[in-house]
Amino acid sequence: MFDLRPVGYVIGLLVAVLGATMLLPMALDIYQGNGHWDVFFQSAVISTLSGGLIALACANGVEDRLSIQQTFVLTTGVWLALPVFAALPFVLGATEARYVDAFFEAMSGLTTTGATVFSGLDSLPQGLLLWRSMLQWFGGVGIIVVAMVFLPELRVGGMQIFRSEAFDTGGKVLPRAVEIASHISWIYLVLTVICALSYNAVGLPPFDALNHALTTIATGGFSTHDASFGLYQGVPEYVAAVFMILASLPFVRYVQLLAGQARPMLRDSQVHIYLATIAVFVLVIAAFRVIANGDQYERAFREGIFNVTSIISGTGYSSVDYQLWGNFPVVLFFFIGLIGGCAGSTSCSIKIFRYQLLFSAILVQIKKIYAPHGFFQPRYQGRPVDDEVLSSVMSFFVYFVVTLGTITVLLGATGLDATTALSGAAATLANIGPGLGDQIGPSGNFAGLNDTAKWIMSAAMLIGRLELMAVYVMLTLQFWRV
């Protein structure tokens, strides 16, 4: 087997850094004088020490480069190790969570899923609320970097189509991955600040504005209130919609924009189709509500754009329970959740570019059926697409659906009803957050599920966030034999 120490070293360092970031909510709780700061102090000490020791133990094996195998173990290992420690404040703090709940919440945070097992959020110490939002924010920026730098190299789920893109298009400006990552982190930070200021400007108190900005740009969806965005109906819903959309566009386009290149963003067919899809669904939902329910125009449009954007970007905020609108919106929102945003953003699920590629491949195949000797080549953004990329994308789709089915059956085996099992599987695997039904729907909560279901869903969040293949690849024996 290959050397795991370089992997352990990086994971150890990241755990230690995570521990250090716990000093932020600690400082907030000290400032608030709520007597809750020691929770973060203890958690910080445990995490920093553990992380440091892991890193030290592995330090003598550190190499300059990681092999493909090591990179895979690292990617999954990071998202598995961080929640273990990120969960500590929930166990030690005012939430007094059992470990299964704390781990679920931490995984839901770091994978930007946003499903929560906590209620009574409004009365929690602010440090804990900030910690939840921070986890999503870290998870969001982490996944963009992984999606842009790691996954294309690992040829996972068709992401290799963005291989040359990150390095070529912006290539002259930014030759190295580290530079890209740092540029993206800056943009991510600046977007968050603008979002927070905007929220504050339209009426959210500073603390709520900050937290919702952190979880909007991460398309995470954790809120500081049990009512989620229900407290801020009206103009804030439009502001949220704008930033949820911005957060689910390809971040490399922002890097190019800042380098003075507006064309790549304006000409990106992924962006066009994403925006068009949102527009169509908003119109359908708004029209349905006006016609079928006789709702008022502005309200139908506003709640339409807020909720469609929230689900398609995978943010998962709710301002109202759309299950009350009728049967049709329920079914539609389920499938909207399986679309997802753009690749290279904080958004998750199957994603627009895969549908574009699938559609293109399928059209070619239909033509081949009645013209077997013709030559047809699927295209993406005007360029011909490799067969390897296409079959990666198709298998991703197959994996996704088969995984969704398997998780649903497993959840059903723990006793969940069909609606909760299927929508819960989708909500966690696609990192959306809320499911359907009374229990885990937009006005529900994951607290009442059985422990086994919570572990299964935690695994689903991890698998979904890492585009499935990055996890599955480690399930073959040969992987470990090199």
Next chain:
Amino acid sequence: MFDLRPVGYVIGLLVAVLGATMLLPMALDIYQGNGHWDVFFQSAVISTLSGGLIALACANGVEDRLSIQQTFVLTTGVWLALPVFAALPFVLGATEARYVDAFFEAMSGLTTTGATVFSGLDSLPQGLLLWRSMLQWFGGVGIIVVAMVFLPELRVGGMQIFRSEAFDTGGKVLPRAVEIASHISWIYLVLTVICALSYNAVGLPPFDALNHALTTIATGGFSTHDASFGLYQGVPEYVAAVFMILASLPFVRYVQLLAGQARPMLRDSQVHIYLATIAVFVLVIAAFRVIANGDQYERAFREGIFNVTSIISGTGYSSVDYQLWGNFPVVLFFFIGLIGGCAGSTSCSIKIFRYQLLFSAILVQIKKIYAPHGFFQPRYQGRPVDDEVLSSVMSFFVYFVVTLGTITVLLGATGLDATTALSGAAATLANIGPGLGDQIGPSGNFAGLNDTAKWIMSAAMLIGRLELMAVYVMLTLQFWRV
């Protein structure tokens, strides 16, 4: 555009033949003296005349060979035209159905779906009951011939993998498609006779034995009673399970068996995996019922094997409402329905061989991820598989899932609740029959749905029965431009 007359000629002839077969239920009703025979006489006259006129009108364009385009139009055209006329007895007869219901029932029959809009079956004239069973029986043999002779040539949904098989393996014995078709029809008939005799031997009255034999071998699932197989609990359930399995094995293997070649059947990995899958699900369901519900062993096993076989083969009989067993069986049966039987049988849905190919392709792809320069080739039945076949199978899967989602959303838009919409879409697209929930579940009925939903579901049955691509291929403009 190409010449549609050769297509019209064949369709006209088949409609006329269908009309002639209406004399069978007519004869039964005359023998019964129930005063219902004129319904079939009228329907027979209308169908035979219309079919004859269509054929006549197209007769001057008949050619020796059909082009690929013509073959596609023929396949879909047959399954679209026959229900139009097969519906007549339901409109004119004791069911007094509106046309939408009659067409739904006829389509459900000819596609071997088995979803019904009629209740009070037990008191219907026997001619009508026989007609429903006959439609499924015709549909069943028709689809085997299409799947063995047409679809492989049309390179639809990966069926091209069976291209050489039908002609090579048994090739020395049976050189031509017509011969294969006639051999298969004989086997189909003999299986039906044995099945009817077996049913009669275990207690079904002759008329019930005949009808259930017709719909068992077609994996159709229409019954002569509202309670479906609930009237015949006990030994008949085992007998039904055996014949439902036999009906969902590849029929070409029976041809080979009769030619003295037992090896192809015994060595067919599709058959092995199909039987193993059934065994696993039966054990899981039986164990669940014994452990969770404290049910009696024999009953748990018997109802397990009957219902698993009924759903996986796509027959859709029910002997009990498995929704009463708990949440887990409901979820599990939904996904069992999406597996399906073997290719080249009367069974439908995604089918075992596609899962084999998907699994094989996915394993190869995982290996390629960490050994990009290695050479790996997916295999099926020990032979290497062409890339074209694999991408056909993968796109079939994508089509199937996207179609399922689209139909669910459309059904939701007509006002159906989420469970009815999703399970109804699956039950019709996969030609299973019963869905889930109170309305269209195992003890329900499709009568109460709105008309739009019935038309959508009729279309779903057709699309699913013809393996999707055979219908979709006609949706491109270029198809018609040759």
